[in-house]
Amino acid sequence: MCEFANSEKIDWAKATCRERRVSGETAVSVELPEDNDLTGQETLTAPPGGLALENMRPHDAEKVAKADFQARNWISAEPGQIKLGSQQHKSAVCRMFRETFNPYKPTIIDWPKLDAEARDRLIGLPIWDIAVQTEGRARRNMLSYAHSLTDPDWRLAIEQNGWEEGRHKIVLANLVQAYGIALEPEPAYLAPKDPEWAYLVTGFSECIDSFFAFGLFALAKQSGFFPPALVETFEPVMQEECRHILLFANWVAWQRRAMPFWRRPWFELRVWAVWVFLGWERLGMARGMEKGASGPSATAQDNNFTVTGSKAVSNMDIRLNALMALCLEENDRRFAGYDARLRRPTTMPTLVRLFLRVLPVRAPQGTKIGGKHAAMHGAAPERVQM
Numbered sequence: 001m002c003e004f005a006n007s008e009k010i011d012w013a014k015a016t017c018r019e020r021r022v023s024g025e026t027a028v029s030v031e032l033p034e035d036n037d038l039t040g041q042e043t044l045t046a047p048p049g050g051l052a053l054e055n056m057r058p059h060d061a062e063k064v065a066k067a068d069f070q071a072r073n074w075i076s077a078e079p080g081q082i083k084l085g086s087q088q089h090k091s092a093v094c095r096m097f098r099e100t101f102n103p104y105k106p107t108i109i110d111w112p113k114l115d116a117e118a119r120d121r122l123i124g125l126p127i128w129d130i131a132v133q134t135e136g137r138a139r140r141n142m143l144s145y146a147h148s149l150t151d152p153d154w155r156l157a158i159e160q161n162g163w164e165e166g167r168h169k170i171v172l173a174n175l176v177q178a179y180g181i182a183l184e185p186e187p188a189y190l191a192p193k194d195p196e197w198a199y200l201v202t203g204f205s206e207c208i209d210s211f212f213a214f215g216l217f218a219l220a221k222q223s224g225f226f227p228p229a230l231v232e233t234f235e236p237v238m239q240e241e242c243r244h245i246l247l248f249a250n251w252v253a254w255q256r257r258a259m260p261f262w263r264r265p266w267f268e269l270r271v272w273a274v275w276v277f278l279g280w281e282r283l284g285m286a287r288g289m290e291k292g293a294s295g296p297s298a299t300a301q302d303n304n305f306t307v308t309g310s311k312a313v314s315n316m317d318i319r320l321n322a323l324m325a326l327c328l329e330e331n332d333r334r335f336a337g338y339d340a341r342l343r344r345p346t347t348m349p350t351l352v353r354l355f356l357r358v359l360p361v362r363a364p365q366g367t368k369i370g371g372k373h374a375a376m377h378g379a380a381p382e383r384v385q386m
Contacts, residue, residue, distance in 0.1 A: 044170050047101070048159045054103040064104045071102040072239055073337035082341040085257025093250040093342060094157040100243055100338075101160065105236035106171050111178040112229035119179055121226060125313075128176055129184045135169035138162075138202050140189040145199035154251065158199070161244055168237055200274045203248035208278065210241045211348040214334055215327030220313040242334040245345055253343045275347075321359045324352045 047053065054063070076082070076092045083089060114122065142162030149155040176183055192198035217238050221231050252271070259267060318326075328349055335344050 044107070044167060045163065047163050049098065049156045051098070051101055051160070052103060053107055060104075067102050067104050068236070071100045071105075071236075071243070072334075074100050075339045076341070082339075084253050084343070089250070090151075090153055090254055090258075092339065093247060093254070094153045096338065096342065097157045097160060097243060097247050102236060102240070106233070106240070107167060109171060109174065109233050111175065111233065112227060114179065114227060114230065118227050118230070122179055122230070123181050128172070128181050132169060132172045132176070132183060133186060135165050135172060136186065136189045138206070139165040139169060141192055141195070141198040141202045144191045145195040148195045157247060158251070161247055164240055164244065168240070171237060197270065197274075200270060201277065203245070203252070204271075204274050205278055206241065206248065207245045207345040208348055210238075210245050211331050211345075211352075212327055213241070214238065214330035215323055216313050218326055218330045219316070219318065219323070223313070223316045225313060225316075239334060246335065246338060246342060249343050249345045319361075321356060322361050324355055325361045328352050328356070 054060075054067075074096045076095070078088060078092065082092055139162050142158055142165060146155050146159035146162060149158070175181070217231070217234065220226055221228070255267060256264065331349055
């Protein structure tokens with residue numbers, strides 16, 4: 001379902017690709033006219049800051065594996081402590097994000113063939129409209145905030161983040177096209193009036209959703225409810241989301257310490273307001289779910305899928321506390337390869353650790369999910385308060 005031969009047109013996202021030489025390697029860049037609205041587009045621009053997509057060929061398996069490892073593992077060569085809010089901190093974070101860019105995945109994906117039962121399960125997931133739209137809004141919000149910045153380091157890093165969100169949207173668009181999933185018409189993704197507020201909402205929302213998505217993804221892999229080949233196609237997307245919230249957590253930590261003291265109270269008020277907004281939004285989703293499974297309530301179910309979707313991705317009977325333990329374990333595992341001096345998100349891991357102290361996992365001996373890992377979650381590594 002995708003092509004990646006040396007001189008062929010790469011038919012992903014209906015993008016027009018051209019080969020060019022970068023440091024002796026063949027790379028692919030994608031041409032797209034500049035605009036301010038991604039609505040209805042299935043094309044991908046070249047990544048910002050001189051990064052390039054690689055043309056994946058069958059004999060490049062070693063290069064692809066190396067790029068995947070580098071995307072998951074990064075430690076700064078700078079010795080000693082990294083002081084939050086310092087130039088060293090900003091430089092380390094931005095270099096991490098740039099140097100862990102994966103030029104192969106998830107840009108080019110060969111979607112596996114599914115039997116009728118697996119395809120029906122996939123189509124039946126109540127997430128596709130909101131997933132595509134969420135990535136479209138995230139791209140727009142991040143690019144809007146990046147373009148409002150005068151700091152070149154943060155501007156480039158967040159612009160790259162926005163580009164990667166656009167790549168995720170195209171991956172999803174390709175998936176729904178490949179498997180014949182019908183979508184509602186997309187809304188216009190217009191630039192927000194307040195770019196910083198939009199970036200804060202997007203960043204904290206991703207911190208919540210990714211935490212639960214990590215666990216649901218692991219559950220889907222363990223249960224075998226979907227074909228392994230299909231699950232594995234999303235692995236690079238999941239790890240890329242980990243990088244995104246790592247960047248966001250460190251941007252928040254840097255902002256708090258680098259901004260003038262008189263601006264700090266206003267920033268903290270905005271952070272609290274974002275959490276109130278997101279909490280209220282998710283309460284509204286939960287209320288909507290109680291009203292049924294059609295109309296507006298269906299959208300509510302879609303939005304809350306990362307919290308409520310265990311039954312949709314697995315045929316295993318898993319208790320809530322075991323699922324939370326799995327989310328926590330996967331969250332820690334995905335961040336483990338990055339420099340421990342960089343700050344991690346803390347709100348969801350802290351809340352879940354408190355929850356597990358009240359309702360600890362007591363799985364029967366030999367149970368794979370939750371049992372042997374429950375004792376691991378008493379103490380957390382140093383994290384940034386969010």
